[in-house]
Amino acid sequence: GQQxxxxxxYQHVQEGEDFTTYCNSSTTLSNIQWYKQRPGGHPVFLIQLVKSGEVKKQKRLTFQFGEAKKNSSLHITATQTTDVGTYFCAGPGATNKLIFGTGTLLAVQP
Amino acid sequence: DAGVTQSPTHLIKTRGQQVTLRCSPKSGHDTVSWYQQALGQGPQFIFQYYEEEERQRGNFPDRFSGHQFPNYSSELNVNALLLGDSALYLCASSLNLGQGRKAFFGQGTRLTVV
Structure with a gap:
């Protein structure tokens, strides 16, 4: 099945350092979504990328969708303690079923 | 994600018991999906409901069942609980307007089986 x-x-950084997490799908995706889950919280939608090679920015966060639409990345510039959490990518299966990635836990040391 | 409500927030059950979790979707949403998230793992898709029917199912045994009501709210039932069923159960609502619509998650129900 799709993975x-x-x-x-896991990534531990000093506050102010950059951070990148990479996401790879076993199948081509129609789109990729990114979620952030704070410790003890629930996943919160960040962004959706649809087009091949698409790049979107949200303040210090840069999201990229690969040309083959099988991979994606999230880059955070100059991390802050508020960035702490687990970042998940998710790709759609049939209908609105989401296949979540394994997640990257980001720890930021002040 | 505001607007998706789940109840209860925490629950402790004994092995072999049955549990029912509830979810009210975001206003205007018609599709509800349930996920199980074990500690340190990503959410795993259990099933999805639309128009009061189970539309798609993940790799979970028949002990996991659900229901969607005419007002789009949903229940997740788990029978014969096992210790391994301990997890955060997440409900996500979305609009059935095609593939890959973003999901709004509730705060989850933390189930502990002892």
Whole structure:
């Protein structure tokens, strides 16, 4: 079945450093979504990318969808303690079923 | 994500018991999906309901069943609970307007089976 993997599994950075998480799907995706889950919280939608090679920015966050629509990345510039959490990518299966990636836990040391 | 409500927020059950979790979707949404999230893992799709029918199912045993009501709210039932069923159960609502619509998650129900 369809699988979505993310690396790294865990990243610890000093506040102000950059951070990148990579997402790879076993199948081509019609779109890719990114969610953030704070410790003890629930996943919160961040963004959706649809087009091949698409790049979107949200303040310090940059999201990219690969040309082959099988991979994606999230880059955070100058991390802050508020960025702490687990970042999940998710690709749609049939209908609105979402296949979540394995997640990357980001820890930011002040 | 505001607007999706789940109840209860926490629950402790004994092995072999049955549990019912509830979800009210975001206003205007007609599709409800349920996910199980074990500690340190990503959410795993259980099933999805639309028009009061189970539309798609993940790799979960028949002990997991659900229901959607005419007002689009939904229930997740788990029978014969196992210790391994301990997890955060997430409900996500969306609009049935095609593939890949973004999902709005509730705060989840933390189920502990002892």
């Amino acid at each position: 979505v993997m993310q690396i790294p599994q």
